[in-house]
Amino acid sequence: MADTQRCVILNIGRCGSTLLSDLIAAEPETLSVQESLMTLMSLRWDASMYDELAGSQYWDIMRTPSLQWQVCVRIGAITGEYRYPATGRWADNLAALPPILAVTLPAISDDPDTLFDFLDARVPHFPVQPLAQHHQMLLDLLASLYGRRRWVERTGASSRMAVWLLKEFPADKVVYLSRNMGDAALSMSRHFDFQLAAIQVELLGWGGFNPYSSRTPSVGAHGPGQRLPAQMRCLLPDQLTREALAEWGGKLSRHELMCAELIRCAEWALAAHRPRHLLRMQYEDLVVKPVEELTRLGEFLGFADPSGWAVGAAGRVSNLRGNSGRPASSGATAAPYAEPTP
Amino acid sequence: MGVDRNQILTDVAEIILSVSDHIPPGQPIRMETKLVTDLAIESIEVASIFFRLQARYEGTINLADFVTEITDGHTTVTDLRVGAVIEFIAECLERNGSGAARSAPVTTYAHG
Numbered sequence: 001m002a003d004t005q006r007c008v009i010l011n012i013g014r015c016g017s018t019l020l021s022d023l024i025a026a027e028p029e030t031l032s033v034q035e036s037l038m039t040l041m042s043l044r045w046d047a048s049m050y051d052e053l054a055g056s057q058y059w060d061i062m063r064t065p066s067l068q069w070q071v072c073v074r075i076g077a078i079t080g081e082y083r084y085p086a087t088g089r090w091a092d093n094l095a096a097l098p099p100i101l102a103v104t105l106p107a108i109s110d111d112p113d114t115l116f117d118f119l120d121a122r123v124p125h126f127p128v129q130p131l132a133q134h135h136q137m138l139l140d141l142l143a144s145l146y147g148r149r150r151w152v153e154r155t156g157a158s159s160r161m162a163v164w165l166l167k168e169f170p171a172d173k174v175v176y177l178s179r180n181m182g183d184a185a186l187s188m189s190r191h192f193d194f195q196l197a198a199i200q201v202e203l204l205g206w207g208g209f210n211p212y213s214s215r216t217p218s219v220g221a222h223g224p225g226q227r228l229p230a231q232m233r234c235l236l237p238d239q240l241t242r243e244a245l246a247e248w249g250g251k252l253s254r255h256e257l258m259c260a261e262l263i264r265c266a267e268w269a270l271a272a273h274r275p276r277h278l279l280r281m282q283y284e285d286l287v288v289k290p291v292e293e294l295t296r297l298g299e300f301l302g303f304a305d306p307s308g309w310a311v312g313a314a315g316r317v318s319n320l321r322g323n324s325g326r327p328a329s330s331g332a333t334a335a336p337y338a339e340p341t342p
Numbered sequence: 343m344g345v346d347r348n349q350i351l352t353d354v355a356e357i358i359l360s361v362s363d364h365i366p367p368g369q370p371i372r373m374e375t376k377l378v379t380d381l382a383i384e385s386i387e388v389a390s391i392f393f394r395l396q397a398r399y400e401g402t403i404n405l406a407d408f409v410t411e412i413t414d415g416h417t418t419v420t421d422l423r424v425g426a427v428i429e430f431i432a433e434c435l436e437r438n439g440s441g442a443a444r445s446a447p448v449t450t451y452a453h454g
Contacts, residue, residue, distance in 0.1 A: 160385045160386070161385075163378070181406070181410065197386075200386065201386055201389045201390045201393055202390075202393060204361055204386060204387060204390040205361055205389075205390035205391070205393040205394045206393075206394070208360050208361060208363065209363065210386070253396070253406075254393060256406040257389060257392045257393060257396065257405055257406050257409075258389045259406075260392075260405070260406040260408075260409035260410055260413075261385060261388050261389045261392065261409060262385070263409065263410075263413050264388075264409045264412065264413050264419070264422070265385050265388075267413040267419040268378075268413075268419045268420065268421060268422075270419075271419045271420065272420075272421075
């Protein structure tokens with residue numbers, strides 16, 4: 001589809017962005033793409049490492065499970081955003097689940113395995129091009145496949161890669177969704193993914209390496225892990241437990257710092273690479289006046305009936321009312337929409 | 343006695359170099375150095391640097407406040423300058439009457 005409209009929802013995480021994605025999915029001309037950038041977040045965004053990627057190389061990135069995911073499966077720290085069906089092909093071996101099947105494809109199709117096979121046969125034949133072009137081509141292909149005139153991509157805490165997104169990723173419109181820092185940080189401190197992120201920041205800070213990153217050398221007897229303070233060895237991928245994750249990853253002060261940094265990243269990227277079309281949204285406003293805020297969003301995205309869509313969608317937002325500022329669930333067992341998900 | 347900004351710069355530079363494995367040897371880190379533009383520091387590394395600095399100056403600084411302060415107003419946000427971090431730390435130390443920057447080893451870890 002030549003005139004596919006492209007939009008990215010930049011967000012700090014734990015600010016209602018998953019709910020927003022789900023609401024957008026109800027708009028018939030829009031493909032709501034969720035967490036498709038998750039895999040790319042562990043890559044390093046420098047130089048020209050990803051300027052010339054073959055389709056097969058790009059697809060390998062999208063389909064190869066990360067060490068972080070494998071550890072989460074091992075310790076049973078899978079968040080509520082995960083959507084792969086219990087009857088799926090990889091249901092009995094989740095550690096091997098291609099990351100694009102964890103959330104992205106199940107959010108689009110009731111038969112994500114078949115959709116994966118379709119992509120598996122085509123994406124490796126994409127031409128050699130920069131990573132961002134590959135990703136755009138993938139989302140364009142999905143929108144075309146489902147006959148949608150636009151796609152809206154939303155990955156939790158995407159502000160971490162805000163500079164790359166705004167500089168390299170060819171979105172026509174950008175929505176920036178944020179939340180009061182204290183509330184977002186509190187919610188992050190209770191969410192597995194953010195707890196694991198905090199642990200990686202600890203390891204990087206005190207050990208000078210991130211063993212959960214694909215670009216870190218293996219941690220052997222003489223590897224970088226030897227630089228770690230002894231009490232932090234329990235954070236290494238092969239030793240991490242649910243208890244250590246909660247204890248080390250749940251420190252609110254750490255999440256306040258991380259959340260502040262996510263906000264700084266987003267604001268700096270928005271100032272340095274100003275999008276042609278930008279809509280700022282705040283979680284608190286969405287909770288208090290959902291119809292107005294969703295109408296504003298629908299108009300910005302060019303929906304055919306923004307107010308009609310907003311009225312229909314607002315009821316699902318109302319469940320958030322009263323939760324604003326309240327401690328969040330871990331994300332592991334939360335009922336849908338009981339708490340904003342990243 | 344005033345706060346020794348050069349000592350803080352030494353601390354900050356040491357922490358930056360210990361956190362980031364891709365900064366070439368001999369790369370100078372000065373007050374005007376920008377974390378992303380000049381050093382290609384990633385977001386996760388910035389957070390790690392903040393963790394370390396928070397521990398280094400425990401009870402004296404709150405870097406979350408610092409970041410909130412510099413992002414307030416949206417349009418004036420720029421790349422993070424080493425000197426801005428140092429100035430913030432120095433001002434906090436001065437407010438707390440800490441005098442010269444402490445010279446404890448920057449690698450000390452405190453679980454808390």
